[in-house]
Amino acid sequence: MYYVLKKKDLPKFVKLLNKDFEVIAPVKKNGSLIFDKVSSADEIVKNYINTDYPPKNLFLPDGETIFEYKKSNNIKIKHPGKPKKRVIYRIRPCDVNALLKLDKILGGGFYYRTKRENTKIIAINCTKAGENCFCTSLGDDQLKEGFDLLLTDVGKEFYIKIGSEWGKKLMKHKIFKRAENSFKKTFFECKRFFLAKDLDKKIERNFNTKIWEKHFKKCFSCTACSVVCPMCYCFDLVQVPKSENEGKVKKFWSSCLLKEFSRVAGDFIFRDKRVNRVRQFLSHKFLYGKKHYDEFLCVGCGRCISHCPVGIDYEKFLEEIK
Amino acid sequence: MKIYTPDIGKIKKTIKETEDTKTFQIELENKILREHFYFNPGEFVLITVFGVGEAPFSISSSPFNKNYFEITARKTGNVTNALFNLKEGNKIGVRGPHGKGYPMDEFEHTNIILISGGCGLAPLKSLIEYVIQKRGYYNKLTLLYGAKTPQNIIYEKEISKWKKIKNFDVHLTVDKGNKKWKGNLGVVTKLINKVKNFENSVVCLCGPPVMMKYSIPELKKKGVEDEDIFVSLERKMQCGLKICCHCNINDVYVCKDGPVFRYLDIKDLSELGW
Numbered sequence: 001m002y003y004v005l006k007k008k009d010l011p012k013f014v015k016l017l018n019k020d021f022e023v024i025a026p027v028k029k030n031g032s033l034i035f036d037k038v039s040s041a042d043e044i045v046k047n048y049i050n051t052d053y054p055p056k057n058l059f060l061p062d063g064e065t066i067f068e069y070k071k072s073n074n075i076k077i078k079h080p081g082k083p084k085k086r087v088i089y090r091i092r093p094c095d096v097n098a099l100l101k102l103d104k105i106l107g108g109g110f111y112y113r114t115k116r117e118n119t120k121i122i123a124i125n126c127t128k129a130g131e132n133c134f135c136t137s138l139g140d141d142q143l144k145e146g147f148d149l150l151l152t153d154v155g156k157e158f159y160i161k162i163g164s165e166w167g168k169k170l171m172k173h174k175i176f177k178r179a180e181n182s183f184k185k186t187f188f189e190c191k192r193f194f195l196a197k198d199l200d201k202k203i204e205r206n207f208n209t210k211i212w213e214k215h216f217k218k219c220f221s222c223t224a225c226s227v228v229c230p231m232c233y234c235f236d237l238v239q240v241p242k243s244e245n246e247g248k249v250k251k252f253w254s255s256c257l258l259k260e261f262s263r264v265a266g267d268f269i270f271r272d273k274r275v276n277r278v279r280q281f282l283s284h285k286f287l288y289g290k291k292h293y294d295e296f297l298c299v300g301c302g303r304c305i306s307h308c309p310v311g312i313d314y315e316k317f318l319e320e321i322k
Numbered sequence: 323m324k325i326y327t328p329d330i331g332k333i334k335k336t337i338k339e340t341e342d343t344k345t346f347q348i349e350l351e352n353k354i355l356r357e358h359f360y361f362n363p364g365e366f367v368l369i370t371v372f373g374v375g376e377a378p379f380s381i382s383s384s385p386f387n388k389n390y391f392e393i394t395a396r397k398t399g400n401v402t403n404a405l406f407n408l409k410e411g412n413k414i415g416v417r418g419p420h421g422k423g424y425p426m427d428e429f430e431h432t433n434i435i436l437i438s439g440g441c442g443l444a445p446l447k448s449l450i451e452y453v454i455q456k457r458g459y460y461n462k463l464t465l466l467y468g469a470k471t472p473q474n475i476i477y478e479k480e481i482s483k484w485k486k487i488k489n490f491d492v493h494l495t496v497d498k499g500n501k502k503w504k505g506n507l508g509v510v511t512k513l514i515n516k517v518k519n520f521e522n523s524v525v526c527l528c529g530p531p532v533m534m535k536y537s538i539p540e541l542k543k544k545g546v547e548d549e550d551i552f553v554s555l556e557r558k559m560q561c562g563l564k565i566c567c568h569c570n571i572n573d574v575y576v577c578k579d580g581p582v583f584r585y586l587d588i589k590d591l592s593e594l595g596w
């Protein structure tokens with residue numbers, strides 16, 4: 001059963017959410033559209049295709065504390081508490097699908113899992129594709145699960161699909177009405193398209209060919225693409241001492257595009273060549289991801305393309321590879 | 323699960339092996355964990371020096387030893403330098419045992435040939451002690467070990483004990499000798515000719531990549547099959563749990579699928595590098 005929310009009631013909706021939760025929504029900050037805390041509906045940016053940065057930071061904060069330690073005769077270890085209850089409002093289906101895929105990889109860990117459990121998801125369907133979007137090639141424009149509520153913009157109102165008991169309860173509030181009719185959803189396919197089937201096999205087949213050199217020789221390992229990727233999760237564990245006897249261990253984002261990523265003592269670097277690191281980046285997403293988790297570790301959000309300073313276009317590569 | 327939090331261990335004893343290498347005897351504080359510290363030779367632990375960092379080390383003691391375990395570390399950088407300066411009684415962090423070691427069951431009733439260089443002897447010491455303790459289950463044991471100079475040989479006390487054990491051949495070599503050195507000179511690969519019988523044998527290699535690169539063709543000449551060769555590989559590691567992605571070689575993850583691999587399974591990996 002669907003519900004309807006009039007757009008003029010949005011401020012009330014956000015207020016309702018704010019009663020019990022920290023509300024996180026798209027806002028403009030320092031020139032970028034990002035997910036951040038809001039206290040009222042008018043702070044929220046509504047006219048956008050997708051945010052510049054994914055909500056990855058909410059689940060895998062860069063530099064999050066894993067534990068604190070204190071040394072004396074013994075070593076005392078303290079863990080961070082559970083995160084606040086939050087709701088992400090206006091997250092796009094591709095980013096929700098990225099979380100569903102990450103669940104398969106990181107779901108066993110305390111830090112990620114507690115953040116996932118404490119975060120409600122109010123997603124919103126896209127009505128338009130961006131220049132660099134290719135989610136439809138991967139099927140990641142659709143949401144079957146992973147949301148508490150899924151909104152569809154139909155002009156003056158939102159149609160709301162329920163995805164959880166919590167969502168169902170929320171619909172009891174008087175601003176929501178039961179939908180009387182079926183409704184029309186905008187249907188679109190991204191302009192960009194490639195055949196996702198057998199992409200893993202294609203990458204494997206081309207692993208030792210010149211195709212990487214051809215497409216990626218301009219890459220200068222700035223890592224922008226992995227920073228903005230909702231699915232890049234590789235990390236380093238780093239000790240951050242406060243004084244001689246106490247400090248923290250923190251988890252920082254890392255990237256396989258960096259030379260240091262594979263460096264071991266004696267300055268031995270296993271992926272010394274830049275193109276080999278791009279090959280690792282794409283193989284992890286489309287070959288090893290498929291093998292180990294039965295998923296492509298990409299949702300087609302296109303952010304990597306938008307952010308690359310030298311115009312490297314991973315999607316074009318995926319179109320071309322045979 | 324808080325998978326990145328180490329358990330606390332106490333350094334019971336340190337043994338200076340060479341100028342830059344020390345063995346650490348470590349006792350886990352938690353009695354239950356201590357008693358359930360099961361591993362196969364070849365597996366590793368992640369050791370935290372609080373305030374400095376964490377690094378992987380092979381377990382060098384026998385799995386039958388339930389009170390403590392040992393690692394042997396060579397000074398090469400931040401963590402290893404800091405570890406080197408720790409004293410008996412100091413506390414460190416321990417995660418693991420992690421990874422896949424040697425298939426000791428499969429090795430039963432075969433001859434085991436060990437080839438190693440430098441600190442690569444650490445995981446093999448665990449294997450040797452295991453075999454000594456279960457002597458009846460294994461055939462002949464042969465160790466070929468190379469070091470840079472006589473001063474760089476680790477486990478000297480153990481080696482002199484091993485030399486006296488029946489059905490255990492020990493051959494040492496150094497790149498550069500000194501006045502006192504009367505043994506073999508040259509790289510460890512040269513010692514392969516000392517082994518007379520390669521039938522019904524498995525060969526375990528642990529050492530620098532060049533050692534593997536040059537030893538394997540020699541072994542092939544002697545008729546050793548790829549499936550009977552086991553290599554221990556080293557890659558950068560952070561999590562030790564197949565998550566952080568630092569250690570993969572193509573689609574193989576050294577931390578979980580290894581560090582010990584059957585040569586047959588990895589020889590065609592294009593990112594192997596040798």
Ligand SMILES: Cc1cc2nc3c(=O)[nH]c(=O)nc-3n(C[C@H](O)[C@H](O)[C@H](O)COP(=O)(O)OP(=O)(O)OC[C@H]3O[C@@H](n4cnc5c(N)ncnc54)[C@H](O)[C@@H]3O)c2cc1C
Binds near residue numbers: 266379395560
């Ligand atoms: C499975 C395995 C078993 C090992 N067993 C032993 C052993 O028994 N004895 C021994 O002396 N050494 C062993 N090493 C190598 C040892 O881990 C490195 O010497 C050590 O990490 C160097 O750390 P560092 O901080 O002193 O050096 P730095 O150069 O300062 O390194 C900084 C960080 O880089 C990473 N790093 C650097 N080198 C390596 C490396 N070779 N492997 C993985 N991560 C690395 C570590 O996270 C380290 O904290 C083993 C490595 C692996 C992967």
Ligand code: SF4
Binds near residue numbers: 225232298299314
């Ligand atoms: S690889 Fe690019 S398109 Fe795919 S999820 Fe990451 S940023 Fe988005």
Ligand code: SF4
Binds near residue numbers: 221307310
């Ligand atoms: S954003 Fe472009 S230049 Fe930077 S690492 Fe990615 S592909 Fe290379």
